[in-house]
Amino acid sequence: MSPPSAIEVDGGIDATSITLPGPLTTKGVVARRAKAGKLVAGTAAYTSSDYFKGPATGRPKAKRWDHYLTLESKSRNPSSLKAAAKYLQKPGLISLGGGLPCAEYFPLEEVTFKVPTPPNFSEKATKESGSILRAGKYDASEGDGIYDLAISMNYGLGVGSAQVIRFVTEHTEMVCNPPYQDWNCALSVGSTAALEQAYRMFCERGDYVLAEEYTFASAVETALPLGVKFFSIKMDDQGLLPEHMDEILCNWDEVERKARKPRLLYTIPTGQNPTGATQGAVRRQAIYKVAQKHDIYIIEDEPYYFLQMQPYTGPNAPDVPPPASNEEFLQALVPTYLSIDIDGRVMRMDSFSKVIAPGTRVGWITASAQIVERFVRHSESSSQNPSGLSQMFLYKLLDESWGHDGYLGWLIALRLSYTKRRDTILAACEKFLPKDIVSWNPPAAGMFLWLSVDWRRHPHAKTKRILEIEEEIYLAAVNQGVLICRGSWFLGQKDAEEPTDMFFRATYAAASEDKIFHAIERFGIAARESFGVK
Amino acid sequence: MSPPSAIEVDGGIDATSITLPGPLTTKGVVARRAKAGKLVAGTAAYTSSDYFKGPATGRPKAKRWDHYLTLESKSRNPSSLKAAAKYLQKPGLISLGGGLPCAEYFPLEEVTFKVPTPPNFSEKATKESGSILRAGKYDASEGDGIYDLAISMNYGLGVGSAQVIRFVTEHTEMVCNPPYQDWNCALSVGSTAALEQAYRMFCERGDYVLAEEYTFASAVETALPLGVKFFSIKMDDQGLLPEHMDEILCNWDEVERKARKPRLLYTIPTGQNPTGATQGAVRRQAIYKVAQKHDIYIIEDEPYYFLQMQPYTGPNAPDVPPPASNEEFLQALVPTYLSIDIDGRVMRMDSFSKVIAPGTRVGWITASAQIVERFVRHSESSSQNPSGLSQMFLYKLLDESWGHDGYLGWLIALRLSYTKRRDTILAACEKFLPKDIVSWNPPAAGMFLWLSVDWRRHPHAKTKRILEIEEEIYLAAVNQGVLICRGSWFLGQKDAEEPTDMFFRATYAAASEDKIFHAIERFGIAARESFGVK
Known part of the structure; x- marks a missing residue:
């Protein structure tokens, strides 16, 4: 089998020539907030990442994407009723305008969430000594905090609540520190919904989207009904191959392909679904350069970004010690596309599904102001905004209780848990699989x-x-009692030739470690039987 | 001013010739559930209204709508990965298939909701003696109830959780008792999102949708970027005029209009936004007949259905006594389109926004199985499903705590509250507005x-x-200190001629009664000043 792989983090050629200030730290957030004073944002209050970002001195502005926006996206206009909102500032004005129901009629007086108390994140510790986070209906108006159920359970704006936007903006600045001025965040109702909105912004019927040869099946299935097809880029153990992407684009023949040259790259750079591949920093730079060369817009889908694990040391070697601090943890992460995106050609999609829970149905995007504005116009006339109860939970947990330091601590704990799960499945593979037939990275x-x-x-x-x-x-x-996905289910390009290689995808995220072990044993038996070997 | 109007409920000509069994009652639900036994539905469990509906003996099947579905909607296929789900039934099978995260890593051990205890629904009573509803992470697997955070906070299916689908199906059967066999419900992330999905199912770029001349601005703004325009049907004090709708459709000239004949009617039958008009039962039957004649599919948008109020008795007459029972309340409601929909040509959109809280971002649709299936296929590759936290809140509140009886009691309380608010604004209008210039129903x-x-x-x-x-x-x-919406903002047909009448929309839902009174006084002053009268 292949040698242990770790994510190759440094050694990248920096595509930017500007000097950025050091990234935001958790201490920096505290200082910035103290300076800004108390956040005041009531029902459906306007907000923007701009209120919460650091100074962007010396950074370039993002490129404009007018030439790429679809007819649908270009024709979105702000609501005429919202124009009336400017008068709401007038002192003493009584509004009989907006059709917002009165919080008096929300049958929810108070909500509590029992959650882990950092640094004891285990279920057992939470059961015994978890923190109870409380939100009342009128907390904010009664001076107890900055967010309450009267606000979160009423209508909100498409961008999300100020209370959650502040947190994700700060988090994004800490992790990605985008190298251009006018970046913004907006909440989504999950990355699949965000991706559908992105397709509708950038793709007309008949277009191709570039993507890894094997890719997230839902990303393909979301595109197909819109008449948008995937075009496969070859991969290696670091995922997408920039040389092949360049070759495809250099030789794109619109007549032969019956489609204009692609404008969009969809990529899952970290822990790619289904291959598990992670692009190193150098690889990302190379792909970004190809995107610049062909003016490709990049959708960076990163649900697994914080499921980066400890380096794999093999079955009999000692574990690598965990990150000694939050700073060390952040530094160990592979650079995001957003962090090298000097042009503003990346829409990064972040998700809480893998790091908090899928049932929140809350994620966020980060992109240039122009793109985020178009995205939010669409949200306004579809999902409107994520669940207010979910936003309240995330605010109470991440902002009010844990803070950025606590959240990073949680992410480290998750990293170590997934490391253990991965090591379990790898140990099982070492033990049970016929290595002359089955191999893996x-x-x-x-x-x-x-x-x-x-x-x-x-x-x-x-x-x-x-x-x-x-x-x-x-x-x-299946006959042996294990369900494992067929690789061909993940082929993105439906009109491609029959594959030449065969893969299966196994997840170590869901089953108990005990069951993972048995499952791989069963797969080994099935493979041996099928191949007629011992 | 006009004489007091009540909703004209009976006297309708029943378009159906079949005899339906009596509608489901709250007692009937209890008996049906007892017979069905405990609901067992785990993480991402398949569900359908069919599991929870009464027998449909003798009812016709819905019409097929294949000829109306768009290319986009027709090309939606179920996920190939979901096909693997059939093997999950196999005893002892271990799945390394789906990429669902493990509930162990959801940082939420327990949630509680403090809610009103029926029949004391007031905020004061709730504060003093509200019920605390609790959901733990593993309640269901530990035998304590049928829904827990491990289920609700994981991925779910597009149709929604079985626990909530059961409730809305029963509620819909009690309220609407659809006269055809194969109706189904599916959750939405709110009616605006559901409406966008409906447009994408039924409308191609260039199509017109029929609607009330004055209509919900967001419904228009959601359609326009898709290249779908609104075509105005004239209205009277009961809303949409069937004769005008018929006339428009009889004389539709595809060449002159540069568009094919409309296939969709979008209507808000009850407490229409912005006009407040409510179609009586006879009116609904007449509109339904026109829809049958021209094979029009009807989108019934009913956020205000349960904001039907007590009959208005005028400023000095005694109030009408409230409904004496839940049955009397249900009988006093105007029949829904769904209740007369013998063809299966209605998609009804229900919303919790006005009766529970907008921040739930949960609503549901009811339509024929074919249409619901297409709708759910779309949800699967966009919003996926509503927030699990919102679904848990609705389940705990409506199903486990209140039950259908308690929920109907809540809706009666809401009816009386809105009646009081309406009577306040009408009293203020009587007192402060110049009646020779301003009039209202x-x-x-x-x-x-x-x-x-x-x-x-x-x-x-x-x-x-x-x-x-x-x-x-x-x-x-505005200068006098009151914001009230201009009627022209709600004109649905953007290419229509300049309106001949002038309206303003005032809401009595949001401001306190005291402020409503002052606001109308100010509007009276402004109107008098502008018209130069005393």
Whole structure:
């Protein structure tokens, strides 16, 4: 099998020539907030990341994307009723304007959340000594805090509440420190919804989107009904290959392809679904350069960014010590596309699904002001904004209780948990899989192990199609009592030729470690049986 | 002013010729649930209204709408990964398939909601003696209830959780008792999102949607970027005029209009926004017949359905006694389109925004199985499902704590509160407005009073355009310290001729009764000043 892989973090060629100030730290956030004073933001209050960002002195402004926006996106106008909002500032004015219901009629007086108390994040510790976070209906108007149920449970603006936007803006600045001036964040109702909005902003029917050859099936299924197809870029163990992307774009023949040259790259740079591949810093720079060369807009889908794990040391070597501090943890993370995005050509999609819980249905995007404004105009006339109860939970947990330091501590704990899970599945693979037939790279991030199967050694290799053999192995595994996904399900380009390689995707995120062990044992039996080896 | 209007409920010609069994009652729900046994539905469990509906013996099946579905909607396919779900039934199978995170890592051990205890729904009573509803992480797997945070905070299916779908299905059956067999409910992330999905299912770029001449501005703004325009149907004090709708459709000239004949009617039948008009039962039957004649699909947008109020008795007459029972309350409600929809040509959109709280971002649609299936396919690749925290709140409040009886009691309390608010604004209008210039109909439902202004008596009527005079009055009102919406903001057809009548919309839902009184006094002063009368 391959040597242990860690994420290659430094050594990248910095595409920017400007000197950025040091990134924001958790201490810096505290100082900035103290200077700004108490956040005051009531029902459906206007907000923007601009209120919460650091100074952008000396940074360039983002490129404009007018030439890429679809007819649909270009024709979105702000609501005429919202124009009336300017008069709401008038002292003493009584509004009989907006149709917002009165909080008096919200049948919810108070909500509490029992959550972990840092640094004891385990379920057991939480059960025994978790913190109870409380939100009342009129806390903010009664001077007890800055966010209450009267605000969060009423209508809000498409961008999200100021209380949550402040947190995600600061977090994004700490993690990504975007190198251009006019970046902004907006909440989404999850990254799949955000991705659909992005397609509708950038793609007309008939367009192709570039993506990893094997990719997130929902990203493809969200695109297809819009008449938008995926075009495969070849991959290696660091994911997307910039040379192949360049080659595809250099040789794009609109007549032959029956489609204009692609404008969009969809990529999952870290712990890619399904391959588990993580692009190193140098790889990201190289891909960004190709994007610049061909003026490609990048959708950076990063649900697994904070599931970067400790370097894999192999079955019998001691573990690498965990990050000694939040700063060390942040420095160990692979640079994001947003962090090298000098042009403003990246929409980064962050998600709480893998690091807090999918049921929040809250994520956020970060992009240039122009793109975020178009995105928010769309949200306003579709989802409007994420659940107010979810926003309250995230505010109470992340901002009021944990703070940025506590949240980073949580993310470190998660990193160590996933490391343990990954090491379990790798140990099981070492023990149970026939290595002359099945091989794998230890994933450096994410939830997935990508198993490569040398199908050419299969007894039916000469008489059956690769997809038939894949199905046979899949069913043999089910028969042995393990469900594992067929690699071909993740092929993004539906009109591509039959694949030449065979893979299976196993996740170590969900089952208990005990069950993971048994599952791999069963897969080993199934593979041996199917290949007729011992 | 006009005589007091109540909603005309009976006297309708029943378009159906079949005899339906009596509608479901709250007692019937209890009996049905007892018979069905405990609901078992874990993480991302498949569900359908079919599990919870009564027998549909003798009812016809819904019409098929294949010929109306857009290319986008028709090309939605179920996820290939979801096909693997069938194997999950296999005893002892271990899944390394789906990428669902483990509930162990959800930093939420327990949540509580403090809510009103029926029948004491007031805020004061809730503060003093509200019920505390509790949900733990593993309640369901530990035998304590049927829904827990491990389920609700994980990924769910597009249709919504079984726990909430059961409640809304029963509620819909009690209220609407749809006269065809294969109706279904699906949760939405709010009616605006549901409406956008409906447009994308039924409308291609260039299409017109029929709607009330004055309509919900967001419904128009959601349609316009998709290239879908509104076409105005004239209205009277019961809203949409069926004769005008028929006339428009009979004479639709595709060449002249540069658009194919409309297929969709968007209507807000009850407490219409902005006019406050409510279609009576006879009116609904008449509109439904026109829809049948021209094969129009109806979007029934009903956020204000349960804001139907007590009949207005005038300033000096005694109030009508409140409904004596839940059954009497349900019988006093105007029949829904869904309740007369023998063809399955209605998508009803229900919302919790006006009756629970907008911040839940949960609503639901009811339509035929074919339409709901297409809708859910879209939800799966956009919003996925509503917030799990919101679903848990609604389940705990409506199902586990209040039950259907308690919820109907809440809706009666809301009815009486809105009646009081409406009576306040009407009393203020009687007292402060110049009746020879401003006139109105007492709304029977909803949040809005629609003030008609006889602009022809304005001193500038001969020299200025109607929109200029409207703006002058609007600004005069702002100057007096009251914000009230201009009627022209709600004109749905943007390419129509200049309006001939002038209106203003005032809401009595939000401000305190005291402020409503002052606001109308100020509007009276502004109107008198602008018209130069005393």
